[in-house]
Amino acid sequence: MRIATNTLTRTKLIARGASEVLLIFLTLAGLFSGTNRLPAEEPAEPKESQIKAAFVFNFTKFVEWPAARFAAADSPIIIGVFGKSPVAQQLPDAIKDRKVNGRGIVFKPIEKIEDTKSVHLLFVPASADSEVVELLKVMKGTSVLTIGESEVFAKAGGMINFVREGDKVRFEINTDSAEQAGLKISAQLQKLAKSVRRKS
Numbered sequence: 001m002r003i004a005t006n007t008l009t010r011t012k013l014i015a016r017g018a019s020e021v022l023l024i025f026l027t028l029a030g031l032f033s034g035t036n037r038l039p040a041e042e043p044a045e046p047k048e049s050q051i052k053a054a055f056v057f058n059f060t061k062f063v064e065w066p067a068a069r070f071a072a073a074d075s076p077i078i079i080g081v082f083g084k085s086p087v088a089q090q091l092p093d094a095i096k097d098r099k100v101n102g103r104g105i106v107f108k109p110i111e112k113i114e115d116t117k118s119v120h121l122l123f124v125p126a127s128a129d130s131e132v133v134e135l136l137k138v139m140k141g142t143s144v145l146t147i148g149e150s151e152v153f154a155k156a157g158g159m160i161n162f163v164r165e166g167d168k169v170r171f172e173i174n175t176d177s178a179e180q181a182g183l184k185i186s187a188q189l190q191k192l193a194k195s196v197r198r199k200s
Contacts, residue, residue: 047090048169049085049086049087049089052090052149053087053090053091055162056094057079059189060100060121062185063183063186063189065143065182065183066143066183069120076104077100078106078120079119079122079123080107081122082110082123082128083110083111083125084125085127087123088109092107113134116135117138117142120145121144121145121146122147125149126150129152132150132158133156136156136157139181140181141180142181143181143182144181145160146159146177148162154174158174159174159178165194170193171192172193172195172196173185173189173190173193173195175198176198
């Protein structure tokens with residue numbers, strides 16, 4: 001009887017854990033209620049840039065910044081995009097009227113590398129690959145969550161990198177880079193990543 005009870009308990013725990021992960025997955029990858037605002041004449045299928053913009057916003061829910069990075073408890077989370085990218089065009093809609101832990105979300109275009117320290121999260125498009133190494137060197141230790149979409153970005157030490165898997169957009173996480181910057185990426189988000197790079 002004890003064996004049967006223990007088995008049942010484990011089954012319930014596994015089911016509960018699976019439900020929690022599924023809920024997070026739907027939040028991140030399926031139910032982007034703020035990003036699917038497409039005109040009736042356009043296809044219902046969201047564009048890749050819309051999906052990435054929605055991911056970028058949702059990542060703010062699963063990252064913990066050092067308290068010192070905010071002037072006050074209700075200071076906004078600033079999301080920047082370096083250079084030109086279709087994601088920058090989609091972000092204002094993705095973050096409109098949104099809040100995370102009582103903080104508003106603000107979008108800030110970034111054109112100069114020296115301005116990257118003014119944001120909490122920075123998206124670096126593949127078009128900026130030629131500047132990635134210098135950019136990440138300047139940002140080292142600034143507690144800015146860096147997100148990219150290229151192999152160059154990943155190899156240079158970017159924290160979260162988008163990758164294509166068939167027709168799906170997935171992401172990789174470099175927890176080493178995040179921890180060195182004083183950031184904590186939740187275990188729930190790490191479970192959803194295609195791969196996670198940790199200290200061996």
